[in-house]
Amino acid sequence: MKKISVVTGGGSGIGRATSLKLAKVSNHVVIADVNEVGAKETAARIKASGGDASAIKIDVADEASVAALVQSAETKGHVETLVNCAGILQNGSRVEDMDLAEHDRIWDVNYRGTYLCCRAFGPVMASRGTGSIVNIGSIAGFEMFPLPAYSPSKAAIHQLTKVLAGDLGPRGVRVNAVAPGFVMTEALRARVEAGERDTSVMEDQKTLRRIVEPDEIADAIVFLCSNAARAITGATLPVDNGWLAGLAYNTYAGNKKN
Secondary structure, rough: OOOOEEEEEOOHHHHHHHHHHHOOOOOOEEEEEHHHHHHHHHHHHHOOOOEEEEEEEEOOOOOOHHHHHHHHHHHHHOEEEEEOOOOOOOOOHHHOOOHHHHHHHHHHHHHHHHHHHHHHHHHHHHHHHEEEEEEOHHHHHHOOHHHHHHHHHHHHHHHHHHHHHHHHHHEEEEEEEEOOOOOHHHHHHHHHHHHOOOHHHHHHEEEEEEEEOOHHHHHHHHHHOHHHHHOOOOOEEEOOHHHHHHHHOOOOOOOOOO
């Protein structure tokens, strides 16, 4: 039976980079994205490189849409890997200034979308006694940012990952998360070009003094999905070029930067 990987949000950014790498170790990759054009472009790139992939349009916040994704993916083989990359970013905002509709949509996609996909695919994997799920958290889920919807949604994903690991682990399914730092995706690049982000500030706080690339997040995800991580579950792995470490180290009173 073919081993299937499913990547939500696979039409761009971290999801696309992950899909391209999983194609090298999977029999087939299902790229699911609300952006159908982007999903098809990712699938085409995989096929051009000799892999096998398909694209499907999905709204991860819609239960019926997620159920259709499970049904479609399972017709291609056994889903053994699920990566929940679908998510929405947010610009900085005061709590009282944030539009409630935007707040709710971020939670619908980031948290509810992750929850629905895990809830739908987890039992299917558990019925076979094997599988790996990787969720996308964030350094914003560890530390305070002026992001009253995005940060709490990512902190919730960190906790959800632990809950799922406890629930699905006895049935053979591992659940982990990665917590990216500032990643130079298309979305971040657009914000930088619009003057909404300052890359020098991002780089100065990182101990490795550079912004993370999507491929580097994808490498961590593929590792967590692999047999090399067979003893790891319930973990949230920061992939941030040392931002979390640098945050405290670089602000220590009187400390000179290296």
